[in-house]
Amino acid sequence: MMRITNGMMMNNTKTNINGNKVSVDRLNTQMSTQKKLTKPSDNALIAIRSLRLNATLSAINQYYENNIPDAQSWMEVTETALTNMKDIVTGAYRLSVNGATDTLTEDDRNTILTQLKSLSSQLYAEADSDYAGRTVFSGYKTNETVTFNKALEASDAKYSIEEKHTYEQIEEAKYYADKAEVPTAAEVDSYASGGVTDTPDSPEEISLYRVRLAYDSQDTINLVEYNFPVETTSTRDDGTVTGNLSVSTKMSTVEVDDGAGGTKMEDVNEQTLTWRSINLGTAFTYYSTEMGGLDHVELQDDRDYKLSFSLDASGKLNVEYDSVVLTKTVKNNGTTQSYANADGEEVFRVITNTDGSYAIRDSSNNRITVNGNSNSSVITDVQGNSLASAANSVVISNYDGKQLVEANFAGTTTTSTSGAVVNGSLATIITSDKAADIENKLSVETMTAAAFEKYLSDCADDPDGMEDAYKDKMIYLADSGEVILGTNLAQNMTSERAGFAFDYDKNGFRSGEVRPEMYYNCVNKTDPANPIVYTNFDEDDGWIYQNIDYQVSANQTLNVNTQIRNVINSDCYRDMEEMTMAVQNAIDAHSSVAEINKMLASSAYDDPKMQEYLKACLNNAQKQAAYADDYMQKKFSSQISRFEKYLSDINLAITDSGSRGERLNLTKNRMANQQTTFTELQSSNDDAEMSDITIDYTSAYTAYQASLQAAGKISDMSLLDYI
Amino acid sequence: MSTFFGLSIAESGLRVYHAAANTTANNISNVNTKGYSKQVLNTSSSAAIRSYTSWGTISTGVTADSVTQLRSQFYDNKYRAYTGYQSEFETKNEYMLQIENYFRDDSTVRGFGSIYDTMFSSLDSLSTSPADTTVRNQFISDAQNFCSFFNTVASSLESLQQDVNEQINSTVSQVNSIAQKISILNSQINSVEISGSYANELRDERALLVDELSKYVATETKETEVVNSNYPDMYTGATNFEIKINGQLLVDGDRFRQLNCVARDYRVNQSDTRGLYDVYWADNGENFNPTSLSNSGNLKALFELRDGNNEEAFSGTVKSISGTAVTVVKPTLTDENSMTMPQNGTISIGSKNYSYSGFDMYNDLEGNAQYVFYIDSDPNGLSSTAGKTAALGSDIDYKGIPYYQAQMNEFVRAFAKSFNEIEQEGVDLYGNPMGAFFVAESVTGSEIDFYDEPATYFESSGSNYYQLTAGNIRIAKASRDDPSVFSTAMLEKYQNGIDDEEMTNRLLTLQKDTVMYRGSSGQQFLQYIMSDVTIDTEESQLLSNNYYTIANTVANQRTSVSGVDEDEEALDLLKFQNAYSLCSKVISVMTEMYDKLINQTGV
Secondary structure, three states: OOOOOHHHHHHHHHHHHHHHHHHHHHHHHHHHHOEOOOOHHHOHHHHHHHHHHHHHHHHHHHHHHHHHHHHHHHHHHHHHHHHHHHHHHHHHHHHHHHHHHOOOOHHHHHHHHHHHHHHHHHHHHHHOOEEOOEEOOOOOOOOOOOEOOOHHHHHHOEEEEEEEEEHHHOEEEEEEEOOOOOOOHHHHHHHHOOOOOOOOOOOEEEEEEEEEOOOOOOOEEEEEEEOOOOOOOOEOOOOOEOOOOEEEEOOOOEEEEOOOOOOOOEOOOOOEOEEOOOOOOOOEEEEOOOOOOOEEEEEEEOOOOEEEEEEOOOOEEEEEEOOEEEEEEOOOOOOEEEEEOOOOOEEEEEEEOOOOOEEEEOOOOOEEEEEEOOOOEEEEEOOOOEEEEEOOEEEEEOOOOOOEEEEEOOOOOEEOOOOOEEOOOOOOOOOOOOHHHHHHHHOEEEEOHHHHHHHHHHHHHOHHHHHHHOOOOEEEEOOOOEEEEOHHHHHHHHHOOOEEEEEEEEEOOOOOOEOHHHOOEEEEOOOOOOOEEEOOEOOOOOEOOOOOEEEEEOOEEEEOOOOHHHOOOOHHHHHHHHHHHHHHHHHHHHHHHHHHHHHHHOHHHOOHHHHHHHHHHHHHHHHHHHHHHHHHHHHHHHHHHHHHHHHHHHHHHHHHHHHHHHHHHHHHHHHHHHHHHHHHHHHHHHEOOHHHHHHHHHHHHHHHHHHHHHHHHHHHOOHHHHO | OOOOHHHHHHHHHHHHHHHHHHHHHHHHHOOOOOOOOOEEEEEEEOOOEEEEEOOEEEOOOEEEEEEEEOOOHHHHHHHHHHHHHHHHHHHHHHHHHHHHHHOOOOOOOOOHHHHHHHHHHHHHHHHHOOOOHHHHHHHHHHHHHHHHHHHHHHHHHHHHHHHHHHHHHHHHHHHHHHHHHHHHHHHHHHHHHOOOOOOHHHHHHHHHHHHHHHHHOOEEEEEEEEEOOOOOOOEEEEEEEEEEEOOEEEEEOOEEOOEEEEEOOOEOOOOOOOOOEEEEEOOOOOEOOOOOOOOOOHHHHHHHHHHOOOOOOEEEEEEEEEOOEEEEEOOOOOOHHHOOOOOOEEEEEOOEEEEEEEEEEEEOOOOOEEEEEEEOOOOOOHHHHOOOEEEEOOOOOOOOHHHHHHHHHHHHHHHHHHHHHHHOOEEOOOOOEOOOOEEEEOOOOOEEOOOOOOOOEEEOOOOOHHHOOOOOEEEOHHHHHOOOOOOOEEHHHHHHOOOOOHHHHHHHHHHHOOOOEOOEOOHHHHHHHHHHHHHHHHHHHHHHHHHHHHHHHHHHHHHHHHOOOHHHHHHHHHHHHHHHHHHHHHHHHHHHHHHHHHHHOOO
16 A cells, blocks of 8 residues: 655645636636636637637628728718709709790890809719718719819819710701891991991801810810721822722721721731831832732832732732732642742741631741831841841731731842832831821811801801812811811711711810819820829720729628719710800890890981991891890700700619619628627637536635645644644 | 673663654654655664573664665656656746737737738728828828737747746756755765765755756766775775766766856847857867757756747758858758848858858759858868758757747748738829838848849848848838828829729738738738647646646655655654653663562572
């Protein structure tokens, strides 16, 4: 039997008491903190799960307590503004109905004018609504208001704006030649004294096709892109007319297809063959002839020598320079044919595909691009390695250097009709990316307001002559921000469903005008050193949405903002402006009539000559007033449908915003549930179960008491006490 | 046979039981003396006298032979082994609880998890309102908290390392002092025992010192009897007491050795504090190597805590030497984020140490990483080191302070890099290109913004993420001073409007979707560290408890042999009292007998 000493017993008792104390302490801490763990190492599993739950809960709290309420407030502001806009446009709609149907008194007109002005300014004030200092309708540009609302800033602003239009925006507009004016006393005197023998011309209404741009008072205006057919006949020295070329231009590239409206110039991947900056030395014009082959393009140099490439139906690649035909027969479909230089080295090969398309590759089957210059051309592969230096070789590659049409004159000397040796100096192709080039072809005229008045006056005098003279022309009216299209042009465009883009500079805006960056691709040049480029449309003319997305749950983002472009058409502003102008014109015309009447009645103009002159003026003024009334009525009546459209846009925006608000509410409920769930989970993970703890604590405490009692007993007595 | 012989027998009994009672009294009075072993009086019956009578010999009473102590060498050894383990794990537990506390994150202490999540919540708010300076400020201040968390933990770990280091120093002094004391005791014991008696108290004192020593280091003792070399069978009474710690001789009889703490003048790990001690033997300068597998005790624990790198020290093979540049291939660390080597320090090549002033890393033609170390000491002997192993510090299989420092460094580097790389693609509110948002503060207080870092070539002195540590991560001053200097948009997007959220959305993915640390996201960083800490803490707690229990059991067993039991002593006391009384009775009886014989017999 083991010898037990009192010391051992005391020692064991000590250990046991301590053990009991540890568990009492642990349970006591659990009871007072209500947590299972006092430190992570108590239970790594629970501790780490707690961390995970914490992270999730903190994310949910962020969504539920910050992002969602924030998004809701944002959308409330948006919806309020949208509802207000709806009311305003409804008001404008009612006004246009009134203006279109009723016979108006002067008072009516004045009232309409006042109302129109106030509605117009209110509409855009609503567009400037902000949530906590951030404009809600301006996309990512929340620090900018939608309109210029500071007069100084507006008048200093300098922009270059690009605007796109389609044939649908071509409208018939009425202009007035020889507007009637209240004659001055001097004019009346002059007529009476025989100084002037004619009475003023009577006003005439001229009807023209126009496209209205978003802003008036422009500085410069250019047409930068169009896709309607332009007659570009080109005549060679010998008088041959070389036909049509259909050209579609973009800012930096020129796309060519055949002019016959038929086959397109395509590369083997059926991509429209596009080129840019193919520089062969000198100035260039290009055109295409009536097409015979599948692929055909012609170039013409500054001496009008023509270089053409074509692959005909029989599989021949024809290269023609100034009537000298160099034909390389491309063997029939599915074959590859090599072309060697004078040294017998393969320079390039033509691969014909079964579908009739072809590719020209170098001897390693790499695609080839060639830089031509005036004296020689170097054929290089895509890596830029020179394949052969071949004088008189020309290659056309597409604009990203991938595909080509190529011809090699190596070893061939062609002579021009004039007998000169034509080695190189073939042609220069310059992309017509300059607005001027296009305008030259289009025959565009820029007119000041005065010039336009003169033009209108001429039209009144010789309607048919002027119409004929301008039938294919385009007139830029920078002052009023309009483009007038000749009848022919307008009809062609409509029939061709054409579209075009303009680019104009505008220095200085009116307070209340919409900032161009809200609607258009534009450049803010206010600070010339730091122009800011705004891109609102992608390459395919698609609107780039600037969606402000709030993270409202772990895997859901919600677009909270509505952009002004999707609420109000930019035309709305100018519509209201033109309506205001129409009313103003009517008011002015009527006051002219009244004033002339007053002059007639005045004793100062008793003289019969004077009376005669004034009566003529009165006639004119009355005619003018009748026109103005009619114009205003028509204008207002045409606005009815437009405002209906604007209203439906706003309603759509309200519905859209509302449905997103609904979604947000659903998410909010879900987040509320999740918050509860995770709080419960966290609590069940972290928090101590009180009833369990209490029971454990009681038993631990009892054990502790018992161990103390035992210790007391043990240390109480030993045999020594009995001696 | 003397007539009065009986008196002499009784007298021997009186003397012996008096001595026995004294021994018992000594036992009782030392019942609570630490290290005291129960002493017993060994008695034997005195040699008998031949009486040449028919009944043979006459017994002569009792003799007290010696006072010896009850002590079991077996239990002593066992006790010391387990005390060593217990104190090792107790020390680890004590420090692990502190480390655990630094990483604590719960309802009472805002730790990494809450700080990290708060920072990303602010970033999330920022993504809904990128241009709002107030929200920006909130985020930047939360990001500063993030940096402060790492700075604080890093400096706590650093001072903890310093504490451990100081404890190492004092522990080594303790060991030295114990060695000295024991050697003195050895000679005292011998001088007592050579005369044939037992130096019980001195032995108790020595055993107690050895017990204490075994808490610090693994201790083995060996006591051999000293024999006369001329007469090998002759017992001299002297013993030779030998102590080995960590397998190395500490005390040999009256000779003892001393350990020296030598402060390093270099760092082994990048984030080490200066002046860490290495322990060498004072006499021959050999390394004490406290972290060897066979060692135990608190010194080992302290070293593992202070230097433990989870066996992730840098090592590689020397490929070539060119002047003082040593090319090392097949390195164990190839990622600048996980580099733990100090910018300059000591590298061991073969078995020699060389100090280096810097290193480069780049990929060779096959894409394998290789290092070049620039040795600045005398390159003699370097040329023949090709093919040898080059190492920095040693692999220590414990997740100690350097491990947590390295993990934090790795995390902040990966995080800062991912964050900055996104930031640097954008522009701030003024439209200026954004620099690094998280920067490293150099020792001179300037900002290192990681700009010049070449993609293919790593230089230890370069402006790279290697310079960034948990201790020096800061928010760029420009952003701290002006919340507008923080990028939330790319240049082209910025031009399209300040509230573009693409950048912030990308930054938000860093929270839990971007893999950046140990194959997982930033959010899991704490979980990893936490599981490292808690598992080690739990383990040290468990082992410390287990060894405590075992040591306690052994202690009980030891007490069972050598402890003083009051009941037993009381019984002994009664026993000896009885015997003494009886002896006294014998004398009385004898006296009466002599009285009868002398005064009454035949009178």
